[in-house]
Amino acid sequence: MTPPATHHQILIIGGGTAGITVAARLRRAGVRDIALLEPSETHWYQPLWTLVGGGQAPLRASLRTEAEVIPPGVRWLRERATAVDPTARTVTTASGRVLTYKRLVLAPGLQLDWDGVPGLAAALGHGGVSSNYRPDLAPHTWELIRRMRRGTAVFTMPSGPVKCGGAPQKIAYLAADHWRKRGVLGSIRTVLVLPEPSLFKVPVFDRALTETARRYGIEVRLKSEMTALDGAAREAEITDHATGKSETLRYDLLHAVPPQRAPQWLADGPLADPASPYGYVKADRETLQHPDFPEVFALGDVANLPTSKTGAAIRKQAPVLVANLLAGLRGRPAAARYDGYTSCPLVTARHKMLLAEFDYDLNPAPSIPFIDTTRERTDMWFLKRYGLPQLYFKGMLKGLA
Numbered sequence: 001m002t003p004p005a006t007h008h009q010i011l012i013i014g015g016g017t018a019g020i021t022v023a024a025r026l027r028r029a030g031v032r033d034i035a036l037l038e039p040s041e042t043h044w045y046q047p048l049w050t051l052v053g054g055g056q057a058p059l060r061a062s063l064r065t066e067a068e069v070i071p072p073g074v075r076w077l078r079e080r081a082t083a084v085d086p087t088a089r090t091v092t093t094a095s096g097r098v099l100t101y102k103r104l105v106l107a108p109g110l111q112l113d114w115d116g117v118p119g120l121a122a123a124l125g126h127g128g129v130s131s132n133y134r135p136d137l138a139p140h141t142w143e144l145i146r147r148m149r150r151g152t153a154v155f156t157m158p159s160g161p162v163k164c165g166g167a168p169q170k171i172a173y174l175a176a177d178h179w180r181k182r183g184v185l186g187s188i189r190t191v192l193v194l195p196e197p198s199l200f201k202v203p204v205f206d207r208a209l210t211e212t213a214r215r216y217g218i219e220v221r222l223k224s225e226m227t228a229l230d231g232a233a234r235e236a237e238i239t240d241h242a243t244g245k246s247e248t249l250r251y252d253l254l255h256a257v258p259p260q261r262a263p264q265w266l267a268d269g270p271l272a273d274p275a276s277p278y279g280y281v282k283a284d285r286e287t288l289q290h291p292d293f294p295e296v297f298a299l300g301d302v303a304n305l306p307t308s309k310t311g312a313a314i315r316k317q318a319p320v321l322v323a324n325l326l327a328g329l330r331g332r333p334a335a336a337r338y339d340g341y342t343s344c345p346l347v348t349a350r351h352k353m354l355l356a357e358f359d360y361d362l363n364p365a366p367s368i369p370f371i372d373t374t375r376e377r378t379d380m381w382f383l384k385r386y387g388l389p390q391l392y393f394k395g396m397l398k399g400l401a
Contacts, residue, residue: 005090005098005099006035006097006098007101008033008034008075008101008102009031009032009034009103009329010033010034010102011034011035011036011037011091012034012105013036013081013084013105013106014037014106014108014109014300015037015038015040015066016038016043016107016108016109016300017300017314017392017397018109018314018317018318019108020069020070020071020396020397021314021315021318022105022318022321022322023036023071023399024396024399024400025319025399026322026326027072027073027399029326031326034074034075035074035075035077035099036070036074036075037079037080037081037093037099039078039080040066041065041066041067042063042064043063043064043066043068044062044135045061045063045389045392046163046311047164047310047311047345047384048061048062048389049135049138050132050170050171050174051174051347052132052138052141053130053132053141053145053171053174053255054141054142054145054170054171054175054178054347055145055146055174055178056174056350059135059138059139061389062135062389063135069397077093077099079093079094079095079097080094081093081094081265083269084104084265084266084269084296086292086296088100089102091104102295102329103295103296103329104296104297105296105297105299105321105325106271106281106297106299106302106303107299107300107302108263108302109263109302110163110262110263110302111260111261112134112258113258113259113260113261116158116259117226117229118228118229119230120226120229122231124137124256125137125140126231127231127234128144128234128252128254129229129256130144130253130255130256131256133167141255144253145175145178145179146178148175148179148184148188148252148253149182150184150187150252151188151253152188152190152191152249152250152252153175153188153189153190153253153254153255154226154249154251154254155169155172155191155192155193155255156225156254156255156256156257157169157194157196158226158257158259158260159225160260160261160277160278161260161278161280162257162259163260163301163310164344165310165344166200166344166345166346166356168194169192169194169209170346172190172192172216172218172255173218174349174350175255176190177216177348177349177350178350180216181350185217189219191218191219191221191249192213192218192221193221194221194222194223194224195224195241196223197223199220200346200356202356202364204364205346205374208346208348209346209354212348221240223240224240224241224242225238225239225241226238226239227239227246233250234252234254235248235249235250236249236251236254261279261280262278262281263279266279266281266302270293271298273304275304276304280302281298281302282304283298283303285338285340286337286338287320287334288321288324289334299318300313300317303317306360307340308342308344310344311392311396312343312344312357313340313341313342313343314396316341316342320336321338339359339365340358340361341357341358342357342358342359343355343357343367344356344357345380345383345384347381348376349376351378351381352376352378352381353381353384354373354374354375354376354377355373355377355380355383357373
């Protein structure tokens, strides 16, 4: 016999950055009936993994238990969502439980598609292959960098939206800086493979990163990506999308970023945006409300928004989403607007960083107007290493920042 559906005023799918931040803000606004679906008992501060891979932070600094970050008064359902029916306003879980809602917030994040590049999944973790996009492998990245004295190092980024679009190249700069200080940079060929037409889409930061790559002697392959990998032979196939030609690069170290997409149960469902080949959820770019199902909101990595998928974007999205969700419950129109703000801390060396902040129109949107974050700064590095994790755990996840 099927048990009756359990109803909640607010149901949030996902207990990562976006889900916890929204839950905390709703609680501070006085909402009492909030349930949060999240199967994992571990909560990661993922922006720190680049520094872990670069030997500048311990992995444990990015870790909390999920129980530590769940806001008081929020009911934690330790299950995975498997389907949403927005017409019936139901969510089905992996155990077969059916939940109903008055408002639904989608924040499940995205999926790393390690099988999206033939040979990548099998090669991970050995034979010189690593990725900072997995917490267990980020320390391995540093071991590979630390031990390398000569040879070829390849750093790749896939086509399509990825979380923290600057991360695939930041680790290349950290590696090159380490090798420079060890006096071995001249013996290492460093290749950076990016699918984009430039290093960064905001011109002022593109110029700065172009100079950074030149300083380290990095070969930058634009409009290119890794399309296959032979881990046993230590060979990566690099395809130039501008010419259609492919080249086989033999590597001694390979840092790979996998293709990324929405969770399959969302991509296959009615909430996905037909305009997104990766299955991301349709959402109004300003209100974060689903255009076809106004009871549904989306933010963070899963939302198909024309901005970078970063925690900084979530910090600006969450108050807008909460304001519009509460307005709807009170019978008022959605008046709050998200302008596309996002931020990418671009680490270029040990203790050096640029801070790229911009909106939907790629206009600079600095949080600290009197500091020039378009040039490498030591204070910005300390902000990333120490300040931003504190802002995250003690501010964002508490609904205070």
